[in-house]
Structures are given as C-alpha cells and as structure tokens.
Amino acid sequence: MPWIQIKLNANNDNAETIGDMLMEDTGALSVTFLDAKDTPVFEPLPGETRLWGDTxxxxxYDAEADTDTIVAQIKASQLLPESFSYKVEQIEDKDWEREWMDNFHPMKxxxxxxxxxSWKEIPDPDAVNVMLDPGLAFGTGTHPTTALCLEWLEGLDLSGKTVIDFGCGSGILAIAAIKLGAKxxxxxxxxPQALLASKDNAQRNGVENQLEVYLPQNQPDNLSADIVVANILAxxxxxxxxxxxxxxRPGGQLAMSGVLETQAEDVANFYRNQFDIDPIIENNEWCRISGRKK
Known part of the structure; x- marks a missing residue:
C-alpha cells in the first residue's frame, strides 16, 4: 500500500519534542530524524538522543490520512513558527530489503x-574476494568512507601484520585485511550487533579463526597493532x-575516515604530535586521514 510522508525542518532543540507530538497527536505511524545537511551522528550514550543542528x-502516515488536518494540528502545537516549511510526499510501498539487495553489486x-x-556471483575467482552480508551493521563498501579505507588497506603490505579495525561494523575492513595477508x-x-555481523561475515569467508572481536570494555589490556583503521566519525x-x-605501535600506520572535508584538518591536528600525517585524500566530500606513528 502507498504511504504519505510529511517532512518538517526543525533543529537540535525542538526535533524530539516535535517527533513526540507527531506520534501522539497526529497519528504518525513512525517518525525519523534526518540531518538536513547529510552529516551523520555518532552513537549516543545510554539514555541520550543525539540530534543535529538542522534536522x-x-x-x-497511512495514505488515507487527511494532510490538511495534520498540518493544522502541527500549527496548533506552536512548536514551530507560524510560517514553518513542510513537504508532503507520496511514498510507494516496496520490498526495500529486496530492492537494496538487487542494487548491491560486486565492487573492486x-x-x-x-x-x-554473498548472494551474487564472484566476478574474478582469482582476485582477493570478500563475501559480505552486512546484516544490521554499517559497512558495505558503497559509502566513500569505507571505500577510502579499503583502498588504503589494499595498497599496504599486510603480510604477517596485526591489524585493529576500530569500529568494525560489518567486519568488511577486518576481513579484507585478513584476505590481504594480515596475520x-x-x-x-x-x-553487539556489529560484533555478530563481523563474526558471521568472517565465517562466511572462512577466516573466523583469524578474527577476534570485542566490545571496548572487554578488549585485552595493552592492545596494540601494526596497522589500525578507524572508520567512525569526526x-x-x-x-x-x-x-x-x-x-x-611505534612505526605503525593509522587510517581514519568518516570525516567530512571541512572536518579533516581539525581531526588530523589531534594526531600530529604522535604521527607523521600523509596528504589527506578526499572522495565525494569525505576524507581519509592516514599517517605513521613516530
């Protein structure tokens, strides 16, 4: 069945209150917060809801909903200026999971x-192939930040090296590192869902014995590695x-992504005392910061 979607522009201070009002007073079936500038938000602390400045x-709503009545209710709530901006759209009902799967193709x-x-044929059986089913965790290779980290790993000699994937998500970077020769x-x-996805994908690739996964509070003391990759956020x-x-480790290498071009220098400056930073690499406004520990 089709749906109706109403989009309102809010801010960090009132978005959550507006969301509650839409659910309780106007009969919204669901409410989603989306950054108006497409800037991601990182994992909130327990009990905390992190929103964006422009949200x-x-x-x-059900397609039969009366949008004029809903807009009138929003105005009556006085949570937004009288001349607030909104957009009403018809949303086609689809099998979104199937559509996403159909459009996720092998990438080099x-x-x-x-x-x-994992549901597609391998294009090149002689290449280094990582079979991936991301499940509920981030990381497919389609996002520029993941692509930047994969390209960096592919360019290293990982033979015999120990690698830490900090913020492992689906395990895509960790498994790629193993397939590329990491010890x-x-x-x-x-x-915890990310650890489960990483384990499942490692098993799918036959490398489960070479991958250890931990929640931060459970990781070994004095953990260190030759190579560290952190695809999280600024x-x-x-x-x-x-x-x-x-x-x-001293002399080891680090790569970080999840950083916008406007944030890259600021993030890099937090690491310059201990690292010789390489030229920052950009891909569609996202950046990779890498360097070697002094």
Missing part, C-alpha cells in the same frame, strides 16, 4: 580486492584520539 523530521578496490554480496585482526565495536575520532593513538 528534518519525517513523519509517515585497487588492483586486486573485490567486495562481493591477525582484532575488531572492536560498541554495538567527533569520536577527536574524543577518542588518546585511545586510538595508543593502539598503534
């Missing part, structure tokens, strides 16, 4: 690395810079 609130990174959906890889993530990369830097 679009998307409310979904560098000269030899392929990321292949041992450790994945760390705050989300905020955590700055806040956790002492932790991330401590994971890299």
């Amino acid at each position: 679009d609130v998307l409310a979904l 990174f560098g000269s030899r690395l392929w990321i292949c959906p 041992q890889v450790i994945g760390v993530d705050i989300d 905020g955590p990369l700055k806040e956790l810079s002492p932790v991330i830097q401590s994971l890299v």
